[in-house]
Amino acid sequence: DTEVTQTPKHLVMGMTNKKSLKCEQHMGHRAMYWYKQKAKKPPELMFVYSYEKLSINESVPSRFSPECPNSSLLNLHLHALQPEDSALYLCASSQAGLARRETQYFGPGTRLLVL
Amino acid sequence: QKEVEQNSGPLSVPEGAIASLNCTYSDRGSQSFFWYRQYSGKSPELIMSIYSNGDKEDGRFTAQLNKASQYVSLLIRDSQPSDSATYLCAVIGGATNKLIFGTGTLLAVQP
Numbered sequence: 331d332t333e334v335t336q337t338p339k340h341l342v343m344g345m346t347n348k349k350s351l352k353c354e355q356h357m358g359h360r361a362m363y364w365y366k367q368k369a370k371k372p373p374e375l376m377f378v379y380s381y382e383k384l385s386i387n388e389s390v391p392s393r394f395s396p397e398c399p400n401s402s403l404l405n406l407h408l409h410a411l412q413p414e415d416s417a418l419y420l421c422a423s424s425q426a427g428l429a430r431r432e433t434q435y436f437g438p439g440t441r442l443l444v445l
Numbered sequence: 446q447k448e449v450e451q452n453s454g455p456l457s458v459p460e461g462a463i464a465s466l467n468c469t470y471s472d473r474g475s476q477s478f479f480w481y482r483q484y485s486g487k488s489p490e491l492i493m494s495i496y497s498n499g500d501k502e503d504g505r506f507t508a509q510l511n512k513a514s515q516y517v518s519l520l521i522r523d524s525q526p527s528d529s530a531t532y533l534c535a536v537i538g539g540a541t542n543k544l545i546f547g548t549g550t551l552l553a554v555q556p
Contacts, residue, residue, distance in 0.1 A: 372533055372546035373489065386543070420488055431477050431496060432537070434544055439488040 333357070334437035336421050342443045345411060351440045353404040353421030362404040363434060364396060365420040373420055379404060380426065411444045418442075448472060449536050451547035459555050464521040466532050466550050471515065474539020478510055478517045481533040483549065489533055493519065524554045 334355045343349050353362065361380045365373035378386035379398040387396075393415075395407040404421055418439045424432040450469045458464045466480075477496055481489035493508040495501045495517065501508045507520040517536075521528055531549040538545050 372548055375543060378543075418486075418488070433479065433491060433494055435491065436481075436488045441486075 334421055334423050334435055336419075336437040336440050338440060339438065340441045340443075342445065343408065343411065344445055345413070347411075348407070348409045350408065351406040351419055351421075351442075353406075353437055354402055355423040355435075355437075356402060357423060357435070358401075359423040359435075360401055360426050361424045361432070362398060363422040363424075364404070364406050365422065365436075367418040367420055367439075377406075408442075411442075413444050416442055416444045447547075448538065448545045449534055449547035451532075451534050451550045453548055454551040455553045456550055457553045457555060458524050460524060460526060462524050462554075464524045464528065464552055464554070466519040466521070466534075466552065468517045468519075468534030468536075468547055469515055470517070470534075470536045470545075472536070472539050472545075473512075473515065475515075475536045476539065477537040478508070479535040479537075479544070480506075480508060480517075480519045481535060481546075482528075483531045483533055485530075492532075521552075524552075526554045526556050528552060529554045 337352045364376040367373045376390045377396045382398045393410045397405040420439045421437040422434040424434045479494045480492045483489045495508040495510045505522045509518045531551050533549045534547040
């Protein structure tokens with residue numbers, strides 16, 4: 331089973347709203363990732379959690395706040411977003427994180443629209 | 446120079462033909478190479494991973510790796526209209542171990 335789930339599938343929010351994206355995996359993976367993907371562009375890495383600790387923050391603005399409550403769950407808290415933050419947000423997981431032969435498996439994504 | 450380069454396409458092939466997708470990478474320390482398929486509006490789906498020089502076959506898909514030339518390719522035999530998608534080449538960088546994506550090649554299989 332290589333399933334990563336994400337909720338919600340779609341989200342529309344105003345610039346003053348606070349919302350959260352959720353990601354879950356039950357593959358026993360210890361690394362989880364957030365990516366942002368704009369139309370016709372490849373995914374861009376935002377954050378990496380390895381063994382529930384934040385190991386990489388790719389200089390993401392503080393209006394994005396990740397949280398890893400346990401090894402199966404990953405959240406992305408959103409606050410005061412801008413319209414240019416509208417994108418597909420992808421969660422991925424892998425066995426341990428940033429190892430040379432690790433395969434990342436992606437969830438279905440959350441399509442975010444900021445008005 | 447981009448870290449992972451792909452021709453953006455579109456690559457148009459007739460149904461039943463072989464589609465050949467190419468990718469070059471700049472980091473000689475890279476050791477892991479992946480092909481993901483992404484349908485419009487959907488998330489990337491892993492098709493193949495390859496770590497050693499040579500060919501790796503899985504059904505209609507064959508990945509080819511040449512580390513000396515820093516080149517990785519994906520062949521799709523007997524292409525079907527359902528193969529029409531963007532194919533993303535991704536490489537785990539030798540220095541950072543991050544997954545670096547190319548910009549993707551759009552494949553269109555014509556019925």
